Amino acid sequence: MTENETRAEYDSPWKEAITFYFQPFLAFFFPHVHDAIDWTKNYEFLDKEFQQIVRQGETGRKTTDKLVKVWLKNGQETWLLIHIEVQSQRETQFAKRMYIYNCRIFDRYDRPVLSLAVLADEDPNWRPREYRYEILGGRTVLEFPTVKLLDYTPETLAESNNPFAIIVTAHRKTQTSRNDPNRRYREKLRIAKSLYQRGYDRRDIVELFRLIDWMMTLP
Structure with missing residues (x-):
């Protein structure tokens, strides 16, 4: 079975599930995020916009990515973008890709971006949580909350x-x-x-x- 065939069993159902059950998704996997959102205001999926953002160099790559606009219940008119990825295969460049997508989304909307990862692979030791690099005293870091399905x-x-x-x-x-x-x-x-x-x-x-x-x- 090829990697694409393996992914095909998971990608579309996960995308549909997140779309249909977005609030339960956050409550189950990321309760601290769920509790910070003002659910009295409508959230908005930005799937078409997200595909335009990541289209460069990604043709043909099957993923379970979602981009959602939500409002926070902090007493202000504050909205942010949540980038969600369900990763069913171990991938050496995963953390780097999370960083790149985060930057592209921020560049497009100029709003805070929270990247979340659901690790749905079968390797208990693969747990990427950040992307970083340092050069000549400069440091760039993206930390992203993750959950591992194997832990449930x-x-x-x-x-x-x-x-x-x-x-x-x-x-x-x-x-x-x-x-x-x-x-x-x-x-x-x-x-x-x-x-x-x-x-x-x-x-x-x-x-x-x-x-x-x-x-x-x-x-």
Whole structure:
């Protein structure tokens, strides 16, 4: 299986999930960010604008990137841009790319940019959190909050009613059943049944099952 084929199982479902469940996404992975946002004001996805920003030199690269305009609840008319990336493969230039995108977004909008990374790969030791370089006494640093899907235990995921507990479970089971379609079928069925056991309403059950079915492809 090629890298692009592997990514194809994850990228589109993650993008859809973040779009559909943006507030639960931040609450699950980055609660401090979630709590700082004024959710009484509309947030705005800037997907088309983001694609224009990163288009140079990136043709054909499949990623799960989102750019969202949000307002803070600090008593001022303050908005910032959140750049989100879900990375399902280890990548040596990942931190550098996060820095480049952060700079391009800032250059485009002249607003604060917060870059967030969800590390969805299978290497427990790969945990990029910053990009930096120093030269002749000058220093440039970008630090970005990250979460690692491997850190979420099955018990933690089973106890949470956040939709992303389901998404993370489906993602992990897709990885571990890569070469075993029978196992993937069983895991997919088990996750689908759990949607009813967790008490989701019909709308969420339909949407989450669609995402699970999309991610956990069967031959």
